[in-house]
Amino acid sequence: MPGRGRKFRNPFRGVIDGVSEMNRMADRMTGADGGPVEQQPRGYANAWSPATDIVARGSDLLIRCELPGVHLDDVDVSLSRGTLTIAGERRQDDADTEVYVRERAYGQFRRDITLPEGVGEEHIEAELVEGLLRVTIAGSAGAPGSTRIDVRGSRTG
Structure with a gap:
């Protein structure tokens, strides 16, 4: 049997981890992870x-x-x-x-x-x-905008 005693690398590991993380975030936003949504702390995604x-x-x-x-x-x-x-x-x-x-x-x-x-x-x-x-x-709509700053350096290749 191939790979007996060896661990195989899961080719879907990154995808499964990403999907798991998205599911965890969805559960957190909907309250499915155990508490009312309004009692959960707000973070960047739902502020x-x-x-x-x-x-x-x-x-x-x-x-x-x-x-x-x-x-x-x-x-x-x-x-x-x-x-x-x-x-x-x-x-x-x-x-x-x-x-x-x-x-x-x-x-x-x-x-x-x-x-x-x-x-x-x-x-x-x-x-x-x-x-x-x-x-x-008052009087700020005509204020000058940003000024471009030249960047010095050497050009490569």
């Missing part, structure tokens, strides 16, 4: 990140961020070193005692947006109305 648009409106930049179900007290907009951060949390309703389907994501979120050089807090206004956060950055 909540609010939909965001950045548009020019005249000379201003307008950032629109969808935050349905997020209360005003649970939203934080801050500026630090040229980065605008929109962070907060959408909380679950404690009155939900028997959940049959839960498709909405809950928990903390964070979006970091790099702003044009020279933008200060005096240029920024923010308001949350009916689940839509609007951040207006």
Whole structure:
């Protein structure tokens, strides 16, 4: 009998491992691995990140961020070193005692947006109305963009 006493290399090992990993992730996202989905920690694959648009409106930049179900007290907009951060949390309703389907994501979120050089807090206004956060950055739509940097080095072959 060929290979008696020898271990054979499984030609499907990588495929089976990949499929097993995908099944494990699916089980984790659907709660099939033993716990309700809402009690499982969110990771990169299923984290909540609010939909965001950045548009020019005249000379201003307008950032629109969808935050349905997020209360005003649970939203934080801050500026630090040229980065605008929109962070907060959408909380679950404690009155939900028997959940049959839960498709909405809950928990903390964070979006970091790099702003044009020279933008200060005096240029920024923010308001949350009916689940839509609007951040207006005055006079920033025409700000110069990035500058290309030449890379020096030797060319080979």
